[in-house]
Amino acid sequence: MRALLRVIFRLALFCPVILLVGCAASGKEKAAVIAASAGLREQIVTTSLFSYQSFQRIADPALPVNVYIEGDGRAWISRTQPSSDPTPSEPVALYLAARDPAKNVVWLARPCQFVGAGDNLRCQQTYWTDKRFAPEIIDSMSQAIDRILQHSGTKKIALTGYSGGGTVAALLAAKRQDVVSLRTVAGYLDIAWVNQQHRVSPMPDSLNPIETAVKTAAIPQIHFSGESDAIISPAVAQRFVRSVGGRCARAMSIPAMTHRGPWETPWPTLLTIAPGCGQ
Numbered sequence: 001m002r003a004l005l006r007v008i009f010r011l012a013l014f015c016p017v018i019l020l021v022g023c024a025a026s027g028k029e030k031a032a033v034i035a036a037s038a039g040l041r042e043q044i045v046t047t048s049l050f051s052y053q054s055f056q057r058i059a060d061p062a063l064p065v066n067v068y069i070e071g072d073g074r075a076w077i078s079r080t081q082p083s084s085d086p087t088p089s090e091p092v093a094l095y096l097a098a099r100d101p102a103k104n105v106v107w108l109a110r111p112c113q114f115v116g117a118g119d120n121l122r123c124q125q126t127y128w129t130d131k132r133f134a135p136e137i138i139d140s141m142s143q144a145i146d147r148i149l150q151h152s153g154t155k156k157i158a159l160t161g162y163s164g165g166g167t168v169a170a171l172l173a174a175k176r177q178d179v180v181s182l183r184t185v186a187g188y189l190d191i192a193w194v195n196q197q198h199r200v201s202p203m204p205d206s207l208n209p210i211e212t213a214v215k216t217a218a219i220p221q222i223h224f225s226g227e228s229d230a231i232i233s234p235a236v237a238q239r240f241v242r243s244v245g246g247r248c249a250r251a252m253s254i255p256a257m258t259h260r261g262p263w264e265t266p267w268p269t270l271l272t273i274a275p276g277c278g279q
Contacts, residue, residue: 027087028114031055031094038098040105044115045147049122049140053114055094056148059103064156064180067145068097068107069172071163072188075128079200086128087113093162095264096185100271106148110165111137126205132164133191133206138171145172156180163232163259164188166223170209170240173216181275182221186232186259189213189223189240194232213243220275221249226257248277 031053032042040055058065073088097107109115110132112123127137145157158181161169166187173182188194190210191203221244223237237251252273254266 027089027091028053030089031091031114034091034094034098035107038100038105040097040107043148043151045108045144047140047143047147049136049143050111050120051115052111052141052144053109054106054144054148055097056106056152057104058106058152058154061104061153063102063104063154064158065104065106065148065152065154066097066100066102066158066160067148068093068100068105069141069159069161069165069168070094070107070109070113071161071165072128072132073110073113075132075164082125082129084125085112085116086110087116090260092185092260092263093160093165095262096160096162096267099264099267101268104152104154108141108144108148110168111140130201130203131205133167133171133203133208135207138168138175138207141168142172142176145176149178159183160185162186162263167191167209170216171207171212173219173221174209174212175215179216179219182216182219183275184221184223184237185263186226186229186257186261187223187237187240188232189236193239194236197233198231210240210243213240214245217244217246217248218277219248220277222273222275223249223251224263224270225251225253226259226261226263227253227255228257229259231259246277248275 035055043054045052070093073086159169160183166184191208225234234253241249
């Protein structure tokens with residue numbers, strides 16, 4: 001395993017991913033270019049609460065769908081000033097989805113990203129700040145996945161979430177019955193503890209995935225952290241794994257990775273590390 005981590009470290013330093021996104025004029029245009037490079041087609045997924053930006057490639061309905069959930073994006077301009085638009089300038093989870101060679105890949109944005117208030121009348125700043133993991137948000141994103149499965153004819157999902165998308169993925173895994181695996185990348189898996197570490201306000205209206213971690217104990221899962229991540233330290237994934245208990249969860253720290261990564265560089269190699277139970 002240490003030998004594999006050294007390979008990943010060298011890849012991160014010397015093999016940057018080349019995607020044709022430098023000339024995109026907006027976050028939405030950049031996302032479209034990234035998705036097109038991987039054969040992912042745009043779909044807007046509508047639920048009772050929000051419409052979600054999505055890019056999808058479904059080639060074999062008999063196989064599970066690898067669902068990637070985007071991070072928090074540009075939720076805040078500063079520590080005290082929320083953004084008026086949470087659309088990420090660097091959609092990390094989409095970069096990861098674009099590097100996944102699986103037959104069935106779906107990337108799902110978070111509420112109000114890319115599809116703003118003009119198309120989402122319920123978009124309010126609270127839904128990408130203090131209530132971004134509120135029960136109604138998790139229910140809505142679960143409903144979006146239901147819509148995707150109904151449309152594609154697939155039955156099972158493998159969840160991957162980046163940063164705050166890891167929060168969503170872990171909370172979804174705790175409530176759904178169709179999750180075959182869970183991966184998080186720099187996952188925000190203990191909201192209360194991380195916020196306390198950074199001395200920012202608590203989020204009492206949001207769910208904290210570490211509190212429902214034990215419900216995922218039978219799901220094979222891996223939680224990747226960057227050894228150089230100053231935002232979500234490897235200790236967060238380790239705390240979550242201890243709360244999961246059992247034999248199916250593990251945490252892995254990747255050398256040279258910051259919060260941003262670049263996680264897409266080692267991602268094809270990290271995908272070869274299959275989640276499993278009993279290791």
